[in-house]
Each structure stands twice: as structure tokens, then as C-alpha cells.
Amino acid sequence: MEDICSQLNFIDFNSDLWEEFRGAYGNIKDDLLGILDTDVDIPENEKEFYLRKAPESDYRISFDNICEQLIHQGSFYDALYITMPYLVKAYEYWLKENDFEWQLLFLTYIGLFISTDNSYNHKYDGMSLDSIDENIRTSYIKSIDIMKKRAKEFILQNTEKLKKFAHIDLCDICTGLLAILGDREDAFVLMLNNWDICCPFCSNCKYLEENVELESDIGTDYLSSIIIPADSVIGQWDKKTFDNTYVWLSNLLYILGDKKAIEKLSYYFGTYICSECGYKSSPVIKLIMLGLIEG
Numbered sequence: 262m263e264d265i266c267s268q269l270n271f272i273d274f275n276s277d278l279w280e281e282f283r284g285a286y287g288n289i290k291d292d293l294l295g296i297l298d299t300d301v302d303i304p305e306n307e308k309e310f311y312l313r314k315a316p317e318s319d320y321r322i323s324f325d326n327i328c329e330q331l332i333h334q335g336s337f338y339d340a341l342y343i344t345m346p347y348l349v350k351a352y353e354y355w356l357k358e359n360d361f362e363w364q365l366l367f368l369t370y371i372g373l374f375i376s377t378d379n380s381y382n383h384k385y386d387g388m389s390l391d392s393i394d395e396n397i398r399t400s401y402i403k404s405i406d407i408m409k410k411r412a413k414e415f416i417l418q419n420t421e422k423l424k425k426f427a428h429i430d431l432c433d434i435c436t437g438l439l440a441i442l443g444d445r446e447d448a449f450v451l452m453l454n455n456w457d458i459c460c461p462f463c464s465n466c467k468y469l470e471e472n473v474e475l476e477s478d479i480g481t482d483y484l485s486s487i488i489i490p491a492d493s494v495i496g497q498w499d500k501k502t503f504d505n506t507y508v509w510l511s512n513l514l515y516i517l518g519d520k521k522a523i524e525k526l527s528y529y530f531g532t533y534i535c536s537e538c539g540y541k542s543s544p545v546i547k548l549i550m551l552g553l554i555e556g
């Protein structure tokens with residue numbers, strides 16, 4: 262297998278940059294070293310997507326710590342910029358080992374981490390990729406490009422294995438894949454709202470629709486009066502292109518057997534009719550992001 266990591270710039274662990282680029286709880290170097298040390302025994306039950314009890318293996322503890330460091334409360338932490346090449350390196354190891362569970366965990370969480378690198382978070386944290394060193398920036402972007410390639414391969418090769426996951430897990434997995442393959446702000450909206458809350462913002466009168474919860478509101482007259490769901494696109498995906506999020510994600514969810522998620526997605530990509538002024542706009546998912554930024 263080609264060493265795809267050779268094109269990435271790995272910041273030395275002795276560098277002061279680990280103090281400068283921090284996670285939610287500070288320096289993430291030690292946690293990162295924990296997931297790079299693959300010469301360890303990891304019990305099978307600690308590779309599961311959600312653990313029923315606290316992990317005991319150093320590897321899973323380090324992995325969970327990295328997740329806390331890089332996604333705490335949905336904020337962005339700039340440690341991600343220098344950590345991404347190492348996350349790719351860890352993914353490449355599990356790919357070589359043909360380990361489905363670890364590939365899935367890394368792909369999903371790398372996606373969720375990337376989703377936090379968006380205009381809403383940067384409005385508050387003032388960070389931006391443009392302001393950092395060119396070597397770090399280039400390597401971060403290349404790392405994401407590598408993960409795009411890997412995510413496509415993973416989806417096409419592991420469809421059968423993904424079918425065993427329940428709705429709640431598939432929502433997280435698909436959010437991660439979307440952040441890597443599609444619009445990371447859309448993925449951020451889905452993550453933040455847990456594929457349930459749906460609060461579009463009217464760009465005409467600035468009204469923010471509140472208290473919409475798809476789990477309980479689908480099928481009600483109230484929801485029908487404010488959101489027209491997008492038409493079904495099932496059967497319209499060639500299983501190769503990922504240009505149109507609504508098309509590939511709906512069809513992937515269809516193949517995986519998650520009708521509930523497809524229905525929710527049709528509302529997120531539907532048309533909002535403002536309950537204050539009647540102005541129509543779409544897709545709803547963009548209006549939710551607009552509400553976060555302007556609301």
C-alpha cells in the first residue's frame with residue numbers, strides 16, 4: 262500500500278506548538294501519543310461504537326480523551342489543525358489492519374471534529390485557517406482530502422456491515438461522513454440538533470422558528486404548515502458521486518434501511534414557510550445555520 266501520509270507535515274512532539282494549539286482541556290499531545298501506540302491489546306468490546314461501561318484499555322481511553330478534547334460542546338479547538346495528520350496516520354494503520362470498527366470510529370469522529378471548523382464557531386473564537394502557518398494549513402487540507410478518498414472507499418466497501426447499526430448510531434456515522442464528504446456546516450447543524458431539533462430562521466423578517474422537534478412533530482398540522490419536505494430522491498444515486506448531499510445521503514440511508522433518518526433529512530432539505538410573514542426559502546438546513554449566526 263502506498264504511504265499516503267508521506268505528503269503530510271507531522272509536527273514534532275517536542276515542538277512548542279502543542280502548547281500553542283490546544284484542545285478543550287489544553288495540550289493534547291499525550292492523548293495523541295496514546296492512539297498512535299498500536300502495539301497494545303484492545304478488548305473487542307472496547308471497539309464498539311458506544312461503550313456500555315467506561316473503557317479500560319489505554320487505547321480507547323486515549324481515543325475518548327481526544328474526542329473530548331476536540332469536540333467538547335461543539336466548539337472548535339485549534340489543536341485540530343496540527344492533529345489531523347496524526348489522525349490520518351492512525352486511520353491508515355487500522356485500514357492496513359482491515360479493522361472495520363476502528364476505521365468507523367476514526368472516520369466518524371474525524372468528520373465530527375472537522376464539522377466544528379465552521380463560520381459559526383469562528384464568529385466567536387476568532388480563529389481562522391487563513392491566519393496560521395502555511396505548512397500547517399496545507400497539511401490540514403491535504404489530510405482532509407485523504408479522508409475524503411478513504412470515506413468514499415469505506416462507504417462502498419462496508420455497506421453490509423453498516424446495516425446492523427440502529428438509527429441513533431447511523432445518524433452520528435452519517436454526520437461524520439457528511440462533514441468529510443460534503444458541506445461541513447450542514448453536518449454541524451445535524452450534530453448540534455441531533456437530527457431532531459429544526460429551527461429555521463426567516464431571512465426576510467428575521468423570525469426564528471423555535472420548538473420544532475422532528476421526532477415528535479412529523480405528521481402534525483403545525484409542521485406541515487411551516488415546512489414542505491423535499492421530494493424523495495430515492496433511486497437517483499449512482500453510488501459514485503457525492504456532489505449532492507441530499508441525493509447521496511438519502512440513498513445511503515435507504516440502502517442502510519433507516520427510513521426515519523430519510524424522512525428527517527427531507528425536512529432539513531425542505532422549504533420553510535415563515536409563520537410570521539409567509540416568506541418561503543430553502544433548504545431548511547441552511548436557514549438553521551443562518552439562525553445560529555444571525556439569530
Ligand SMILES: [Zn+2]
Binds near residue numbers: 537
Ligand atoms: Zn418571515
